[in-house]
Amino acid sequence: MxxxxxxxxxxxxxxxxxxxxxxxxxxxxxxxxxxxxxxxxxxxxxxxxxxxxxxxxxxxxxxxxxxxxxxxxxxxxxxxxxxxxLAALAGFGAGWxxxxxxxxxxxxxxxxxxxxxxxxxxxxxxxWIGRAARRGDSDAVWQARLSAMAERFGIARPVRLRIVNTLASPMTAGWWRPVVLVPGTLITGMPPDLLEALLAHELAHVRRHDYLxxxxxxxxxxxxxxxxxxxxxxxxxxxxxxxxxxxLASSQSGEPRRLALALSELEKLQFSNHHLALGADGGDLMKRIKHLLQPQPAASNWKAVIGVLALAAACGANVANAHIDADAPPHAAPAPKLEDRAMVDFKSCSKPAWSKPDLEAGHTGTVVLGFLISAEGEVLQSTVKKSSGYPGLDKAAESGISKCRFKPAKVNGKPVESWMQMMYVWQLHN
Structure with missing residues (x-):
């Protein structure tokens, strides 16, 4: 030796x-x-x-x-x-x-x-990143938006934008010639103001030289x-x-709640997709959402804050909560005005399991569920308002929501039954 x-x-x-x-x-x-x-x-x-x-x-x-x-x-x-x-502490023999x-x-x-x-x-x-930066699609409109945002951030270097369909979330690469890679699903499926908030976050990384x-x-x-x-x-x-x-991104825009909502939407897109292979951990989005919302005063626009927290909770539970509907189903008596809407307890939920035949057949679709929450926070009944086209996916969505617990809605300070509406997106990614 x-x-x-x-x-x-x-x-x-x-x-x-x-x-x-x-x-x-x-x-x-x-x-x-x-x-x-x-x-x-x-x-x-x-x-x-x-x-x-x-x-x-x-x-x-x-x-x-x-x-x-x-x-x-x-x-x-x-x-x-x-x-x-160390061997003595671990209980190994003396000859180790x-x-x-x-x-x-x-x-x-x-x-x-x-x-x-x-x-x-x-x-x-x-x-792979270099190849994606070279061969990724470009978008003149979003490139112009990104360049304008980079100027507001005080970034002198040009920042390129490339659209990559195989990505799960936005990412930044490069130091001297930085590039922001954006999933194609975000370009087509996320509201522009929320996507701008995510791009502001990536520009914050560029400004801080986090890539190095x-x-x-x-x-x-x-x-x-x-x-x-x-x-x-x-x-x-x-x-x-x-x-x-x-x-840094929220201070530039002055709207931390918008970035929190964007992260919630990003979490929803990630959890609503079934990945056949493990991906890299993009970070604790729930922790980031709570961090952005925590500085908000409790009495300031409380209805909006509750709405964002409800989205964050649903995302943490792997349930894509797109809309909340407090209206009763057809043919029911008009429901009283709710002071507090029902909110999911995300610790009680689990991601709906794909049925083996649907997974093997590659079935995809969107299920819209309506369900009744009791005064004790349990799911009493559910109904498929919009089918995915496959009974197995519809049944799996109903089975998933039945396992969740909710904080019940309130009228005059008392828990009451209420109806909610939720959307599951079943999508396969290779």
Whole structure:
């Protein structure tokens, strides 16, 4: 085993406890800053992630530049001691550290092989983004809107817009020549003012140069892939970064509620589609919606806030709540005016399951349901107001809504029965 291989091996070993210490310190600081602005938590998470890279890098430099012989032997003894302590805590046998020390070269070889695979995956992802940016469709009207918005954000560089049908949500790529990739379903299926709010969020990333930070994150994830603290910190950085971009976008437009509604619509589109393959996690949209709505005073336009919260709750439950109808079904007595409309408890719901025959046949469609909510918040009955054309999909939608619990509507402060209307969109994406 060469001295360089041994130095790299002991660096990887030492980072096991170093990363744990960094993670514990970061977790404590983040808990203390849980009510602080997202920018402060973002800074803590970024510094902790950088420390995860800097500490082992400094250790590796010291090991490579230290004189061979006694210094390296001392470092080996220190690494064995660290492993012995970890093995004792984990309940492993006493021979485990010695066995790992004997196979240190194999550990380094495995680490390098994993790095090669992860680098190949990242390169393929970058190539896919570059291909999408070159071959994606353009839209002169939306390109003009995006350019005008970029000017208001103070972005001097030209920002391109490309429409990509295989995307699930908008994304930004590039630093010197940034490009915003937008799913085709949003261009055709989302109101223009809500799509503008999503584009403002992407421009906030461009203005903050978040693409460069994300590349650095990917590099640290690749080099230290084996430590869960690195992945936790990286996810936390991305989560806080989304909140900061939301704040910047809403401050530019002056309408945080519009961005919250846009995120709710985006969540609805994602959950109403059945994906045959797993996609990348675009972030906690419910957390972002709550973050945008939280600063709103409770007495300010409360009806509008309740409407947005109802949409957010329905989306978190994987139920596409397009419209709420408080009217009784035909042939019923006129319902009294409701003070508070019924709202879904999203924790009680689950995404409707596709029936196997419909899934295999590729059936798609839209189901509009009307259902009666009791004073106790339970679904008493439901009816299909508009069929998808396939009984299996209609039945699955009714089965899904029957499992939800609701906060009942109120008249004169008392819970009452009320009718609601909800739309399920069944769509297959390859």
């Amino acid at each position: 060469t001295a360089a291989t041994e130095a790299v091996g002991w660096t990887l070993v030492h980072f096991v406890w170093q990363g744990a210490l960094i993670g514990a310190a970061a977790a404590l600081l983040l808990v203390m800053l849980r009510r602080a602005p997202a920018t402060q938590r973002y800074l803590v998470a970024c510094l902790a992630l950088l420390m995860c890279a800097a500490w082992p890098a400094a250790g590796l430099v010291l090991r490579l530049t230290a004189p061979a012989g006694p210094a390296l032997a001392a470092d080996s003894a220190s690494g064995a001691a660290s492993l012995s302590a 550290p010695g066995m790992l020390r004997a196979h240190l070269g194999g550990v380094v070889a495995f680490w390098l092989a994993c790095i090669v695979l992860l680098c190949a995956r990242s390169v393929l992802g970058l190539l 930070v994300n590349l650095l994150q990917n590099l640290i994830e690749i080099l230290l892939f084996y430590h869960p603290v690195v992945w936790w910190l990286s996810r936390r950085v991305r989560s806080e970064r989304e909140l900061i971009a939301d704040d």
